[in-house]
Amino acid sequence: xxxxxxxxxxGQSLQIAQYFSxxxxxxxxxxxxxxxxxxxxxxxxxxxxxxxxxxxxxxxLKKVTVTYLTAIATxxxxxxxxxxxxxxxxxxxxxxxxxxxxxxxxxxxxDKSFQAYEQLNPIxxxxxxxxxxxxxxxxxxIFSNFLPRLRSKLSLKLIKTAKCCSCGACTKACDFxxxxxxxxxxxxxxxxxxxxxxxxxxxxxxxxxxxQIYLKKQKSDQFILYI
Numbered sequence: 001x002x003x004x005x006x007x008x009x010x011g012q013s014l015q016i017a018q019y020f021s022x023x024x025x026x027x028x029x030x031x032x033x034x035x036x037x038x039x040x041x042x043x044x045x046x047x048x049x050x051x052x053x054x055x056x057x058x059x060x061l062k063k064v065t066v067t068y069l070t071a072i073a074t075x076x077x078x079x080x081x082x083x084x085x086x087x088x089x090x091x092x093x094x095x096x097x098x099x100x101x102x103x104x105x106x107x108x109x110x111d112k113s114f115q116a117y118e119q120l121n122p123i124x125x126x127x128x129x130x131x132x133x134x135x136x137x138x139x140x141x142i143f144s145n146f147l148p149r150l151r152s153k154l155s156l157k158l159i160k161t162a163k164c165c166s167c168g169a170c171t172k173a174c175d176f177x178x179x180x181x182x183x184x185x186x187x188x189x190x191x192x193x194x195x196x197x198x199x200x201x202x203x204x205x206x207x208x209x210x211x212q213i214y215l216k217k218q219k220s221d222q223f224i225l226y227i
Contacts, residue, residue, distance in 0.1 A: 002041040007031040007056050009047065009193035012103040012113060013074045017045040019117050020072075023124060031056050032175050037064045041127060045072040047106075049189070050151070051081030051144035056175060061091040068130040070097040070123060074114070076105030077219040082140040084226070096130040097123045100224040106192045107156065107207060108215060119223050126227045133226055152190040155211040163202035170194035170203065 004026045006017035020043045021028035031046070042064075046057045053061075071093075073083050080100040088095050103114035160182035170179050178187035179194050182203055195203045207215070 001036055001039050002026050003036075003039060004028045004043045004045065005031050005034060005060070006044075007046040007054055009191040010104070010106045010196045012106075013045045013047050013072075016072060016074065016101060016103075016114065016117075016120070017043070019120065020045070020124075024127065031060050034060065039064065039066045039069075041068045041070075041130070042066045043070045043072065043127075045074070048073050048075040048081050048083055048100075049191070050148040051079055051083075051140050052148060053083050053086065055189075061087065061093070066093060068096045068127070069093045070127060071095060072099050072101060072120075072123075074101045074103045076108070077102045077111070077221060078105065078215075078217065079141065079220070080138065080222075080224065081144065082138045085135045085137045088135045094132055095135060095226075096132060097126045098133070098135060098226040099123065100222070102219075102221045102223060105215070107205070107211070116223070119225070122225060122227050135226055149189050153188065155208045156190045157206045157208075158184050158188070158190070158194070159204045159206060161202050161204060163200045165200060165202070167199065169197055169199055173197045 004017050004021040006013050008014035017028055020026065026043065046054055071084050071087055073080060084098045087093050099120065101114055104111040164182045166181040168181065170182060173193055176187045176189065178185055192205065195205065
């Protein structure tokens with residue numbers, strides 16, 4: 001089975017997954033809706049969360065069998081972490097291609113999305129002639145694994161505005177059952193999917209002072225390709 005599987009909260013990873021699906025003619029599926037555990041060629045597209053793999057991707061990798069894996073990690077132009085190396089080392093996956101793709105940071109409203117899809121084309125050729133590669137280990141902050149959910153909670157406050165009509169769209173869309181009628185609970189990881197899908201633009205967020213300082217750091221537009 002050949003397929004593109006994605007995990008996306010604000011749409012950045014989804015757009016790249018759709019590019020691969022359209023170009024290769026592979027079916028596309030959200031990782032939370034997958035039904036198969038056996039794949040021949042699999043393109044996996046996902047965002048980097050606090051320099052780590054998203055929980056949904058970790059759960060998926062634990063149960064699947066893949067002959068040839070291509071892994072695409074999108075990151076918000078701050079630090080891409082070391083997730084591709086971790087996929088190969090921890091989950092023993094046979095990677096034939098991979099990339100770190102700089103795209104819009106979820107916490108920056110005026111940031112630009114990734115548009116240079118031609119940079120992904122060498123991966124399309126590699127999929128046609130698969131060969132195993134070794135992913136090098138990159139920099140990862142030593143504190144990135146320290147209570148990431150709590151750090152997000154302290155850094156970003158979700159705001160329910162007067163536009164909210166309690167339609168339940170955010171509750172239905174949340175993969176973690178972390179919000180009800182615009183009010184988040186302790187399970188929330190601040191992925192901002194609820195804000196993205198709200199049909200009434202009734203949700204917003206406020207950054208902490210420390211997060212504002214962090215987001216002012218020099219951005220990285222480095223596209224890293226492994227083939």
